[in-house]
Amino acid sequence: MREIDVERQNFENETRKYRRKIWVSIGILIVFIVLVASIISTLIYFSVKTPKSKKNDKIIPLQVPFLGKIKVVEQQNVVKKIYSPKEVEIPPLVVPSPHVEPEPEPKIVPKAEKILEADPVEVMSKESIMTNFIEIAKNKRVKIIEGDFETCSAGKCGTHNGEFVHEWKLKAVSEDLKVQSPTELEAEFDKIIRYDKHNLQYGKYYTSVLTYVQTFKIFKKNVTRVETHNKDPDRLYDMRLNAFAAYAEDFGDITFYPIKSPLFTLPKTAGVIQDFDQEIHIDWRKKDAVSEVMHQGPCGSCWAVAATDVFNSFMTIKKGRKFEMSYQQVLDCTDRTYTCERGGNHAKALDYIKKNKICLNTQNEYKKKVGICDVSDCKLDSEIVKIKRMNHDEALKYLKEKGPFLTSLETNTNFLLYDDGIYNGGCEKGRGHSIVVVGYGYDTKRKVNYWIVKNSWGKGWGEEGYFRIIDSSKMEDNVEKYHCDFTAQSYGIE
Structure with missing residues (x-):
């Protein structure tokens, strides 16, 4: 019995030793596995690019021997430099975890905070x-x-x-x-x-x-x-560098004068021209009923010249022969407050002609300046019965049946530089220029109606002293408005 007990005791002791060895081996294996896993995890962590700093990351100063004091961002044990626009390219500094070699980040080219304005180009001295x-x-x-x-x-x-x-x-x-x-x-x-x-x-x-x-x-x-x-x-028209090319911008101060309030009022009823009448073609020059183009010169006398020209056409048509009244008489005598610089009113000039004896142009030729009113030799009657202010349709009817009429145009620089064609340019308020309408036509190529107008700037201007202007209209506030209000100051005589 004693021998059996000794053998059992020895067997149990061996069994316990064997079990201890197994548990020790298992423990060593577990420790090894944990250690390997830790190493792999650490390597994976530092192989990933350092994340950008966020708004709430803490910025701390860092002293680096060869760089001096710089700013870094503390972010999960990673410190990253903040660049200013003017700094040179230096690899960002990384503060690593213990026992791990840092991996350098790629170079970052800093962006400028502001695009510098180009220096102004120097002009020549x-x-x-x-x-x-x-x-x-x-x-x-x-x-x-x-x-x-x-x-x-x-x-x-x-x-x-x-x-x-x-x-x-x-x-x-x-x-x-x-x-x-x-x-x-x-x-x-x-x-x-x-x-x-x-x-x-x-x-x-x-x-x-x-x-x-x-x-x-x-x-x-x-x-x-x-x-x-x-x-x-x-x-629709061409321009050229004519006599006004260097003075166009202030020419109005010399020869143009704002049209005053009408001397005669429009009747309450007005005639109507049918559409088929727009195809008519009138040119009183072909009937020799228009005076020669003259040059008013440096005097703002367009109002007197135009009024005299209309009267000359009226008398030529009535008498059947050329008639030329004195331009100078109308310039000198209509109103003593009218000057070359100030200009005048063409309606008032017509009224003067109607009420006074007149001289022929041969008796008192045009002098391009205002002189003394002398009518001692003026003996002829004007034979004017009525001065008629007209609207657009009445003016066209008058032109067709009776002769040239008087009107005005608000001009601008483009008009002064007009060469030929049908003027459809703009008009400038307050720069009224008196002119005489002698004809009307339709341009089949451009498909527009136009007025034929006599100017007083000499034969070297425009179409040998004449110009054509478009006759077009559009509705504004239920009112028909014509280009440049061309017939707004129209007058005829009977």
Whole structure:
């Protein structure tokens, strides 16, 4: 029995030892597995790109030996530099966890906080402009005539057979010019030469250097205006650089005068022209019932000239022979408050002709200025019974049956630079210009009606002193409005 117990005891002891070995092995295996898993997890964590800093991340200062103090973002043990726009490209600093080598992030090119404005391009200096002008003139074989404005105006600068330009003009332009390159300067030089030729053609002169500079600016502006307009394939009329090319913007201060309140009122009932009447074609010039085109000159006398022209047509048609009343008489005698600068009223001029004895043009020729009213030799009666103010339809009927009528047009620069065609440009309020309507027609190509109108700016303007203007209308507030209110100031005589 004792031997059996000893063997049992030995067996149990061996069994316990074996079990302990198994549990120790299992424990070692578990520890190994945990350790491996920890290492793998750590490696995976640092292989992923560091996330961007968020709004609530804490910003702390960090001292780095070779960079000095910089700003970093503390974010789950990761610190990331915040760049300013002007800093150089430096790899962002990473503060790693213990025993793990940091992986550098890719370079980040910092974005500028603000796009800097480009520096303004420098314009050429006055001295540089003048130097270039001299070189351009040399290359173009244009002689520069030396001398200032006063000397040359007195005729002491000499002459040149070939193409030339005055030195004082180049200096005057360079004082006011703002260009950035010699290419622009060459175009400017060409315009100076072109302006000189224009002034020579129309006999224009300057009273001062300032006048030259101011009118040259207007001329350049109108060069662009004309060239731009004439490129339009759908235009109804052409423009050109005529005598008004350098004075167009302020010409109204000399020759235009706002139309005053009507002297005669429209009747309450008005005749109506049927649509088929719009196809008529009238031209009183073909019946020799229109006076020669004249030039009113620098005097604002369009009101007197137009009123006299209408009366001349009235008398020519009535008498069957040419009749020419004195333009100067109407200019001098209608109203002593009317001047060349102030202008006058064409309706009042008709009223003067109706009520007074008249002189022929040969007795008192037009002088382009207001003079003393002298009617001592005026013996003829006007034979006018009535002055009639008309609306659009009445004016067209009058033109068809009785003769030319008087009206006015609110003008603008485009009209002053008119060359030919059917004017359909704009009109400028307050710049009334008196004119005489002598005909009416229909353009089959453009499919528009138009008036044929006599002007008083000489035969060199427009279509040999005449122009055509579109007769069109549109409804505004249930009222039919005609282009430029063309017949709003229409008058006929009977």
